[in-house]
Amino acid sequence: MCAIAPQCYPEEFFTYSGFGGKFPAELKYAGYDSIVIVGKADKPVYLSIHDGDVEIKDASNLWGLDTFETQKVLTDSHPRASVLTIGPAGENLSRIAIIINETSGAAGQGGYGAVMGSKNLKAIVTRGTGTLKIARPDDFMELIRQRKAAGEWMAGAGTTRLRYPLRPETIREEMKEKYLKKFSGCYACPYQCHGVYDIPGIGKGAQVCVDSWYGFHDLDSAKGMWEGNLLSQKLGINNYELNALMMFLYRGMETGVVKKEDTGLSSIPMIDQRSEPEHGGEKAHHEFLEELLGGIAEGTSPFAQGTARAAEQFGQSAVDLYNSIFAAWGNMSHHMRGVAEALHWATDTRDPFNSCHDYMVFGNNTEVADWFGVPGGYLAGESEGK
Structure with missing residues (x-):
């Protein structure tokens, strides 16, 4: 699009x-x-x-x-x-x-x-009920086989198995053992990297990547995390942006740069020390989500226009704080890991790495290495070989 x-x-x-x-x-x-x-x-x-x-x-x-x-x-x-x-x-x-x-x-x-x-x-x-003619079907199927082999770490396991890195092990196990129903994928894709979950009382949906980072890292609850993910999908809100919002809100409140009365929120659990389940955290989290995401969806929240623009409303100190967290022209972003990534950022108008994790994050991409004549691949976090 x-x-x-x-x-x-x-x-x-x-x-x-x-x-x-x-x-x-x-x-x-x-x-x-x-x-x-x-x-x-x-x-x-x-x-x-x-x-x-x-x-x-x-x-x-x-x-x-x-x-x-x-x-x-x-x-x-x-x-x-x-x-x-x-x-x-x-x-x-x-x-x-x-x-x-x-x-x-x-x-x-x-x-x-x-x-x-x-x-x-x-x-x-x-x-659509039409058909497509493949110009070179044998070559096409060979390419599919190569890509499936190259992406075997995702096929049948989903990006889900790599996610929840900042969550307690209990959440990962709870999501996998209790709520994971199957793996799916985009149309005709061999990877099947979408985890389909169904949590009673919250609902069913698919998870691929950023939704697993959502919410409060000290909330030891799969339900709380999944509720935020599903509600944002239903209301049509960018989950990736919500990660930036949460970090900015926490740091802003912690440092005094952002005042609660300016946010339009009646309660912010991770600041009000109510985020642990034994202290009513799930209930507080639920109320917070409905208020925050509902305000964004209705257009009444300052965060409805994005975290960077909300920071402008809070003053220059808030803008400076936001830029210290995410300097990518107001975008929640993958940070650069080498000189080559800087070239991407210099020529793009958004985070260029949402669709090329293999190159930036995982490294040792032999196909890319062959194209550019770099024997033995490269390391994702290094500039050498790029």
């Missing part, structure tokens, strides 16, 4: 965001390579694409629904279709609003949920 991105800071830049799931495949099977949306509807609408039949339909009954509810309503009336939708955060033009497909295929970066909301476009529904 490409457009002027409202999340970009300090100015709105042209950038991009990608999403997985089933929607891209359905669009291709319907016979389209891309969609261009121009202008604004007079009332809430959704775009329906079924092969060659394209219609703009009324979405007044969908406006105000969360992303899960919207997909349920639209798939009931459009069987076997894939739905791309925004939640209340996008409707209310939050700069950190996402567009989501299924429960984990999100265009998370850029604030593109607000772009759809500004056009009164609630959703795009696509069903």
Whole structure:
């Protein structure tokens, strides 16, 4: 997805965001390579694409629904279709609003949920029954086999097995043993790196990466972490940005740079010393999440426009604090690990490493090493060989 991105800071830049799931495949099977949306509807609408039949339909009954509810309503009336939708955060033009497909295929970066909301476009529904012809099927299947072997650490285990690094071991075991239902992946992908979880009383959804970092690191509760993840997905809020928000909020309150009365929050558990379960932490966490995420989705919270812009409202000391944590033009980011990464950052308008972890994080990428003539690969944290 490409457009002027409202999340970009300090100015709105042209950038991009990608999403997985089933929607891209359905669009291709319907016979389209891309969609261009121009202008604004007079009332809430959704775009329906079924092969060659394209219609703009009324979405007044969908406006105000969360992303899960919207997909349920639209798939009931459009069987076997894939739905791309925004939640209340996008409707209310939050700069950190996402567009989501299924429960984990999100265009998370850029604030593109607000772009759809500004056009009164609630959703795009696509069903394709066509086929694709592979130009070189043998070469294609060989490439799939190579990629599957290269990514075997993810296939069947998911990024979930690498996550929760700052969580107690009890959370990792609880999520795996009690709530993990299966692994899934984007359409026709051999990796199956999405962990599908279902926690009674909270709900079912898929987890890939950043959602596992969410919340309070001293909250020893899988339920508390999962509740934050699922609620942000339903409301259509960028989970990656929420990590920056949590760190900034904690450090800001701790240092006195941010005052509680300026946040619009009645309670902040990690500051109020109520985050341990034995001290009512789960209840406090639940109330905090509903207040914070609800305020972002409604557009009433200062954080609805992103943490960097919220820091501006709190004063220069808050801006300096935020920049000391995340200096990436207002973005929650992967930090640089070498000279080559600096070139990426210098030429991009967002965090360039969401989609190339292999290069930046894991290192020893022999394919990249061969391309650039570096024998033996390289180390992710070093500049040598890059």
